[in-house]
Amino acid sequence: MHCGYRFVERPESEARGAVAAIIILFVGVLVTLAASSFWTPETYASNAQFFFSHLFTVLGFLACGLLALPFLGRNAVPMSLGDPCNARAVGAGLLIGAIGFGFSVAYTESLIWIFSDGAPPQSHAEAFQPSVGILWIVAALLPAFNEEWTDRGVLWLAVMKIGSPRMAIVCTALLFAFMHGLGGTFVFEFPHRFAIGLAFGFLRYRTNSLWPGIAGHALHNSLAIFLFSA
Secondary structure (H helix, E strand, C coil): CCCCCCCCCCCHHHHHHHHHHHHHHHHHHHHHHHHHHHHCCCCCCCHHHHHHHHHHHHHHHHHHHHHHHHHHCCCHHHHHHECCCCHHHHHHHHHHHHHHHHHHHHHHHHHHHHHCCCCCCCCCCCCCCCCHHHHHHHHHHHHHHHHHHHHHHHHHHHHHHHCCHHHHHHHHHHHHHHHHCCCCCHHHHHHHHHHHHHHHHHHHHHHCECHHHHHHHHHHHHHHHHHHCC
């Protein structure tokens, strides 16, 4: 696995571009989440409504990355994707995704047990349930690529232009947690998403590739889908 990042002093114009990209990404993600809270209905009536509601957030995150790219130089797209990866790197990504899923379940279930006071769980039998295929597309496949590219692709590249790998790992984990933990379930989402983001960031650093993280992210979300839709 490749570890070939070293901190070097960058020209002032390049540093300004990196800072601008970082600001665009963080502000853009916050604006996207705020807008999606108004766009998302309280209940869904069809698979199409569910799909396009979640697609709004996906496209918002994608737009953040695309808006930041021009500030990062001509080779920003291939650099954001990193190197091609091998089976070992993908396996590491899948392992992190599986372990991260187990950690997420243990963390959230522990909080539910602590704060539930023994109350029985509410029934959602009457709530709309999207098809597994639609759910997998909008909650596993698209986020795996879109969130990883925006976060550990574009943001990673921006932070690495002005900082160290450690800074990049922390900053990308922070944005990753923001993407999931700014709603009404902050305490349930933010801490374990930040921890998983640190693990995926370390993987990005060790492999110098975005693809193992995409594989692990897709597995993590797929396991969640099949567990909670069963």
